[in-house]
Each structure stands twice: as C-alpha cells, then as structure tokens.
Amino acid sequence: MGHLVRARRDHYLPGDTAEAVIRAVRVGGRLTCLSLLSMLSVFVLRHRALHVHLPRNASRMRSPHDRRRALSSRTRRGVRLHWLPLINPPGKSACVSILDALAHSVLCQAPRAALATLDSALHQGLVRMDEVADMFHALPAKYRVLFALLDPRSESGPETIMRLMLRGLGCEVKVQVAFEGIGRVDLLVDGWLVIECDSRGFHTGWESQERDRRRDILLAARGYTTLRPTAKMIIDEPELVLAAVKRALATRPR
Structure with missing residues (x-):
C-alpha cells in the first residue's frame, strides 16, 4: 500500500x-x-x-x-x-x-x-x-x-484567439476549411487569406517545414495567400500579427 x-x-x-x-x-x-x-x-x-x-x-x-x-x-x-x-x-x-x-x-x-x-x-x-x-x-x-x-472546431487556444482577433476586424472567418489534395487549414479569412497558427509541437523539424511550405505553394497556385504566425506571436505580440493581417487585407489585388 x-x-x-x-x-x-x-x-x-x-x-x-x-x-x-x-x-x-x-x-x-x-x-x-x-x-x-x-x-x-x-x-x-x-x-x-x-x-x-x-x-x-x-x-x-x-x-x-x-x-x-x-x-x-x-x-x-x-x-x-x-x-x-x-x-x-x-x-x-x-x-x-x-x-x-x-x-x-x-x-x-x-x-x-x-x-x-x-x-x-x-x-x-x-x-x-x-x-x-x-x-x-x-x-x-x-x-x-x-x-x-464558442467554436469547438478550433484545435488550439491560439487558433481561437486568432479567430476572435479577426472577427474584431470585421472579417468573415471560416474554421478548419478543407482543400482537396492539400488538407485542412486553420482559418480562411474573407475567402482568400489562409492563416495557419503554428505551434512548436507540430511544426518543428525539417520534414514538417517542408510539408508546410509545400501546402503554402499549393494554396498559392490556387490564388490563396498564407500567413503563419506562431502561437507565441499570437499570444505575446497580437498587435504585430494584426498589423500583418491588416496590411495583407489592404493590399489584396482586385
């Protein structure tokens, strides 16, 4: 005992x-x-x-x-x-x-x-x-x-925080969107901006980086732009992340 x-x-x-x-x-x-x-x-x-x-x-x-x-x-x-x-x-x-x-x-x-x-x-x-x-x-x-x-589809805390930040900008945000031949992305903003909320646990090592970059290239070939803020950036530097998002949204080609 x-x-x-x-x-x-x-x-x-x-x-x-x-x-x-x-x-x-x-x-x-x-x-x-x-x-x-x-x-x-x-x-x-x-x-x-x-x-x-x-x-x-x-x-x-x-x-x-x-x-x-x-x-x-x-x-x-x-x-x-x-x-x-x-x-x-x-x-x-x-x-x-x-x-x-x-x-x-x-x-x-x-x-x-x-x-x-x-x-x-x-x-x-x-x-x-x-x-x-x-x-x-x-x-x-x-x-x-x-x-x-609330949205239980969000797979991480930083993803939820990022989603709420985007909603605060008045964006249309879709969660865990699937692309044929590519897979799911964390967030799709206004139908063209993909945001992936990267964390250390799933995006370390060269193989993971190779996979992520291939996904970004495939998305770009279909007309999508990808931003990859880290979880730490979202939590500790939200103003920086939002500034990048605002700039991307403002400069989208028509």
Whole structure:
C-alpha cells in the first residue's frame, strides 16, 4: 500500500497526489479553475496562482505551504479563492468538476482567453456544448454573450484567439476549411487569406517545414495567400500579427 500525505487535520491524500491538489486541500478547499484545467491539458493563457474553491462556511483556512500557518494576507499571496456555488456536487473529490472549473475560468480570464479555454475543453470532448450552455446560466448574466462565440472546431487556444482577433476586424472567418489534395487549414479569412497558427509541437523539424511550405505553394497556385504566425506571436505580440493581417487585407489585388 502506498503512503499517505497529511494535507491538513483529518485530511489525508495518496502519496502520488499532484502537489497543486495537496496545496488546495491544505488551504481548506478543492482545486479549481486554471490550476485544475492546466493539469487536464486544457488550454489556459496565463497560469501562476493556485486556484482554490471554498464552501461558503469555510473556516480555519491554512497556508498552501504550511498547514500549521493560518491563511493571511501574507500567506495568501499566489492564491486565488473562489466562492461561487458549485454546479456539480464534488462528493469526496479534492477537485471540483471540470464544468465548475470552466465556470471559474470565465470569471478569472479576459474574454478571449476564457473562450480559448472553453473551446479547448469542448474540442477535447471533456464537456458538451449543452453542458456549457447550462454553465453560463450559473454565471452572472453579463458573461452569457460569450456563448455565441464558442467554436469547438478550433484545435488550439491560439487558433481561437486568432479567430476572435479577426472577427474584431470585421472579417468573415471560416474554421478548419478543407482543400482537396492539400488538407485542412486553420482559418480562411474573407475567402482568400489562409492563416495557419503554428505551434512548436507540430511544426518543428525539417520534414514538417517542408510539408508546410509545400501546402503554402499549393494554396498559392490556387490564388490563396498564407500567413503563419506562431502561437507565441499570437499570444505575446497580437498587435504585430494584426498589423500583418491588416496590411495583407489592404493590399489584396482586385
């Protein structure tokens, strides 16, 4: 039998429990929001704090690093507490449900980042669209406008963010468009501009670059123009990417 970890008084967890889960239980709650979603390989734009859900009657909260120290303004640094009533009863789990984690992530992120997280969870089949619709009814009404912007066909967080940036420009954007003899492209803008959101995991190595360049040449032969911003550019330099897109759109030959 494996050893146990004493997270706090009367709370023991298996020795192989993830450290973030142990720290959340030590505080006095359950792991949630970006902390839990990142563990499940759901896209989150920024993740630094420990996100913990607490019941309304929570008491005797402790430092996530030391169960002997009370949670104070000093020991609370790096901890984000969530008090929203849960959608799904967690039972004895040390984590909230993924639907509750997604609900909390909407409150914790800017709209584009929240939509990228939701698209990621939907695309991976971790939740259904009808469940997400119900989730939005549990959130303040001002967030419900986001539901219409979801698209589970988006295969990555940066792709969702890029799609929303393009919509902000008033462009017509189609997602995951298939071209005979070439394959699918991430985004097709105004019927002629192809945007591929490249990530390190799928576009490294000479063979991958050769394949990508061949696709671009084949698309060019059919009258399409391709832009390939990296995921890092989309996230860290959105103004640069948008400037390139605007210039391309403005200079399209008639």
